[in-house]
Amino acid sequence: MKKLLIASLTFFSSLCAADIAVIAHPATVDVSLDEVSRIYMGRAGSLMPVNLPEGHALRDQFEQEALGRSPAQMKAYWSRLVFTGKGRPPVEVDSVQAKIEFVASTPNSLGYVPASEVTDQVRVIATIAN
Amino acid sequence: MVSKIKQLSLGVLLACTASAAHADIRFNGFASIQGGSTLSSSDRLYGYDNEINFKNESLFALQTQADLGDRLSVTAQLMGRGSNDFNAEFEWAYLTYELTNQTRINAGRLRTPFYRYSDFMDVGYAYDWARVPSSVYNLDFNNLEGVSLVRFGQLGTVDSSLQFIVGSYNGTTNITPAPADLSIERVAGLTWELTQGNLSARLAYLTGKLTMVDQDGQLTGLLDMLSESGFADTASQISIDDARSTFMGLALGYDDGSMVFSGEVVRARVSNSVIPTQNGFYLSAGYRVNSFTPFVSFERRDNDSKAEIYQALAEGNPFKGAVAGLVEDFSIKRDTWNLGSRYDFHPSAALKVQFSSQKDKVADRRDQLLTVGIDLVF
DSSP, rough: OOOHHHHHHHHHHHHHHOOOEEEOOOTTOOOOHHHHHHHHSOOSSSEEEOOOOOOOOHHHHHHEEEHHHHHHHHHHHHHHHHTTSSSOOEESSSSSHHHHHHHSSSTEEEEEEEEGGTTTEEEEEEOOOO | HHHHHHHHHHHHHHHHHHHOOOEEEEEEEEEEEEEEESOOOOOTTTTSSSSSSSSSTOOEEEEEEEEEEEEEEEEEEEEEEGTTTEEEEEEEEEEEEEEEEEEEEEEEEOOOOSSSGGTTOOOOOGGSSSSOOTTOOOSSSEEEEEEEEEEEEEEEEEEEEEEEEEEEEEEEOOOOSSEEEEEEEEEEEEEEEEEHHHHHHHHEEEEEEEEEEEETTTTHHHHHHHTTTTTTHHHHHHHHHOOOOEEEEEEOOOOOOOEEEEEEEEEETTTSSSOOOOEEEEEEEEEBBBTTTEEEEEEEEOOOOOOOHHHTTOTTTTHHHHHHHHHHTTEEEEEEEEEEEEEEEEEEEEEEEEEEEETTTTTTTEEEEEEEEEEEEO
């Protein structure tokens, strides 16, 4: 029964996988999705990425769709950089709302949010459609 | 010397953390708890025997990084290894200055970048195997005191990471048959790592001046006797004194999210010494299925001894036997198969099971080992 419930929830949530909007401070120029992925992997220092907490469904979806990696793979990836002084993971905020506020008030920052929750405080620079 | 550096590093760390009251200080850590046993009573491998041992490869590490502002930070990593009774030592302790977004300088005690996984070889969580392949990762002096410059960049669609490093090392080693005091002066090296999509490649080239003195004095005694008996040439071909050394490594990797391949080949030379050319490589393939990553890998170590050193001595030379014995101690030919799996059972922890079977072609023996372990990051 429990398994069935989990299975149906998974099915339901995959049906509901929302479009993701990559947002930036209004003064930021457009960047490609490739560049966004590079920034979130710590390979390009041009903009400051903002993340959601571990285990957040939208973060898992973004990492899978934009970076092509599961949460465990991302954790392993960052553990290769964190312990060697070669990089540090993006800063984290607690919620989508907090992220929009952070990006709106921080020049050169960017984040990802559900496309339906974008406000006019920020600019959409790319969209991951589902 | 080493303990002085430890005190110095601790001093720097404490001074920096104490004075920078407003510094942003963060802690990270990792741990491995690994237990294992060989499959039969005569087998010996990687420090294990036929008694189950949970200490040999277990380790705990705590890292602190203090951001001092204005692009300056200080990082120290304290690690306790089970093989050393969990006595904590500073594995890393360095200052970082970010020259630009893409260029940073690290100074202090650093990891010597011999191998692709050198930087995080102790962080088991970062890779799928139970341990890095010992046929390649066989140097037991992994750190140095020095300065490194890392530059990140892009060449078209290829990400590039270029590292220059200079420094020196003083310590002990077991790569010789008996423990030896080791110093490597004037270490200079270059590594270049390229990544494009699922593919990555890495080149490493390092040089240095190597001096080794065996602690039990057997080698030194033999060298003295050779010199006094008119065989100074032979002595100089054996002694490891300010010997020019080079290290080369090439690594390739592929990871598309489900298939994982990696391979690495290394060669090290120590000219004018008894140490022969050191050759090693491994190939590894894995396949991710949900939280499981089963893998298989093959490793080879192949060091031909410098037989010409004793072959040049006439038959009946009283030293020939001793010299031949010493030289042949450096002959190593080993093949190892590994079969295992990683299981990501928790967001911060992975369970690993690995079976290793090593054929030693010089000693003509096979040793088999089974280990089970958990790797964590926090």
